[in-house]
Amino acid sequence: MDGKRHLNSFQQLEKLGEGTYATVFKGRNRHTGELVALKEIHLDSEEGTPSTAIREISLMKELKHENIVALHDVIHTENKLMLVFEHMDGDLKKYMDTKGDRGALQPMVIKSFMYQLLKGIDFCHQNRVLHRDLKPQNLLINNKGSLKLGDFGLARAFGIPVNTFSNEVVTLWYRAPDVLLGSRTYNTSIDIWSAGCIMAEMYTGRPLFPGTTNEDQIVRIFRIMGTPSDRTWPGFSQFPEYKKTFHTYATQDLRQILPQIDAAGIDLLGRMLQLRPEMRISAHDALKHPWFNDLIMQQHHHQQQQQQQQQQQQQQQQQQQQQQQMQQAAQVQAQQAHAAAPAGGQYPQAVPSQAQPYDNY
Secondary structure (H helix, E strand, O other): OOOOOHHHEEEHHHHHHHEEOOOEEEEEOOOOOOOOEEEEEOOOOOOOOOHHHHHHHHHHHHHHOOOOOEEEEEEEEEEEEEEEEEEOEHHHHHHHHHEEEEOOHHHHHHHHHHHHHHHHHHHHOOOOEOOOOOOHHHHHEEOOEEEEOOOOOOOOOOOOOOOOOOOOOHHHHHHHHHHOOOOOOOHHHHHHHHHHEEEEEEEEHOOOOOOOOOOHHHHHHHHOOOOOOOOOOOOOHHHHOOOOOOOOOOOOOOHHOOOOHHHHHHHHHHOOOOOOHHOOHHHHHHHHHHHHHHHHHHHHHHHHHHHHHHHHHHHHHHHHHHHHHHHHHHHHHHHHHHHHHHHHHOOOOOOOOOOOOOOOO
16 A cells, blocks of 8 residues: 555546445546546544445455455545545446346356356455455456456454344345344355355346345245245244244246256356355355366466467567577678678689589589
């Protein structure tokens, strides 16, 4: 962080979005011309810096990864706090709306985005951070096809045990059933549920569970995933938001709900969308799932091609250097020969050969 930088180091361009405690602008570094995202935190003179902003700053300083938006700088003035992030071209929601077929994306694009999403989540979890608010609007994308986790306003570092968290986290549609039921002892698995919802949405262009209220959200999940019981989910009836009136739904086959997804993809999705949090696959294990095999092979092949191209370029450069050296050496020899020639350019006459015609045959 460069504490010497000032607000006037950045030119504020168009507004990109506005939240409860911050406004985000596209910006430009006046010195380098680099595009950035400027997150302007609204400071209340009485309350000071919002806790969400302090949380975001402290976490973003620590989390440096290719699939997490980089925090370049923090600028603090009397009534304003500015977070300077790397610039991204848009978010997943906008990408789906503009590039998708009625919101739905191509299978290999989905696979690439899911792999990057899970890599970002895995890095967070390895560093004991829960994101807690994963949704398409918080996944930022650039024109090179890179996906990065953004907006860590709700994120929190976790310890063991985790038992003091608020259940008012994550946009309703991507909220895990244990959180909806009032659990305060949630862990990394809440991010995995959100990732599963996002995966399904990329295939259809529509949210998988578009609930309108907390209870409606729970019911929508049970309609597809089945209504649990204390037998299938020990302690289910002890949740604060449990209701005896929950209708008993049978579990539906995800293959029929989402016919667009191949068998391996359905298997991974099913492992992410487990009602019981302890049954959900971890991000680390999800990255090893066979569904990603062809993507990893493709990436490996692409890397090999790049290495070959680099080697060819190096060889061409070496050949060019050798040719230049040879040309330079030839020029030096010519100059030396010219310098050694007798004055006036008179060379000795050739001595006639004494050999008779055909003597050499």
